Amino acid sequence: MAEKLSYAKTQLTDALLELLKNKKLNEITVSELCDKAQLSRLSFYRNYSSFEDIIRQHLSIITDGFLNSTSANYRTTPRDQFITLLFEHMYNIKDLVSLLIDNDLSYLLKEEFDSAFTRSVGIYDDPYRCYVASGAYFNLFYYWFINGCKETPAEVSQMLKGFLI
Numbered sequence: 001m002a003e004k005l006s007y008a009k010t011q012l013t014d015a016l017l018e019l020l021k022n023k024k025l026n027e028i029t030v031s032e033l034c035d036k037a038q039l040s041r042l043s044f045y046r047n048y049s050s051f052e053d054i055i056r057q058h059l060s061i062i063t064d065g066f067l068n069s070t071s072a073n074y075r076t077t078p079r080d081q082f083i084t085l086l087f088e089h090m091y092n093i094k095d096l097v098s099l100l101i102d103n104d105l106s107y108l109l110k111e112e113f114d115s116a117f118t119r120s121v122g123i124y125d126d127p128y129r130c131y132v133a134s135g136a137y138f139n140l141f142y143y144w145f146i147n148g149c150k151e152t153p154a155e156v157s158q159m160l161k162g163f164l165i
Contacts, residue, residue: 009047009057011037016054017096020103025051052108055100059112062093067116080157083137087153090141097145106142113138 005013015037019028028051034041048054071077072085090097100109117134118127144156151159 005057005061006047008037008039008043009054011039012044012047013054013058016051017058017099020099024103025105052105055105055108056111058096059108060115062096063112063116080154080161083140083157083160084153086137087141087144087156090145091149091153094145094149101146109142110135110138113141 012033015033016028019033019036030041030044033051034044037043048057066072066089070085070089072082077085097109100106113134114131117130117137140156140160144151
């Protein structure tokens with residue numbers, strides 16, 4: 001279920017995403033972030049240990065919202081339908097995805113794929129199979145995205161029907 005964020009967390013998230021439109025993450029200071037969010041530095045340190053934690057939490061909330069708003073489940077949803085739903089969701093957040101990729105933060109997207117498969121989808125008791133599946137879906141998505149999303153999510157799922165785990 002989507003976590004209800006405090007005012008400070010919401011302000012810090014919004015400010016960080018805004019700053020990332022013009023700066024790389026390693027160029028942003030805590031003071032600059034807090035000035036943009038109109039909060040004290042204490043507000044940052046009370047809630048987060050790093051800028052990446054802000055993004056991780058934001059991605060987790062988005063993922064949980066997607067999983068709660070759809071019937072998508074890796075185990076029970078037909079693979080082509082699952083791919084279509086997943087890629088439609090990712091396309092709907094394309095501005096955030098682009099922002100993360102442009103700032104060399106795609107590893108945070110990959111972490112969220114891994115986390116979502118292990119915490120929410122519950123595909124296997126075997127963690128190795130879980131990471132293989134999340135890696136396959138992430139790489140498929142990443143390739144599709146950096147190549148301009150030329151195919152529709154349904155076309156991608158049809159191309160891969162019967163292929164993925």
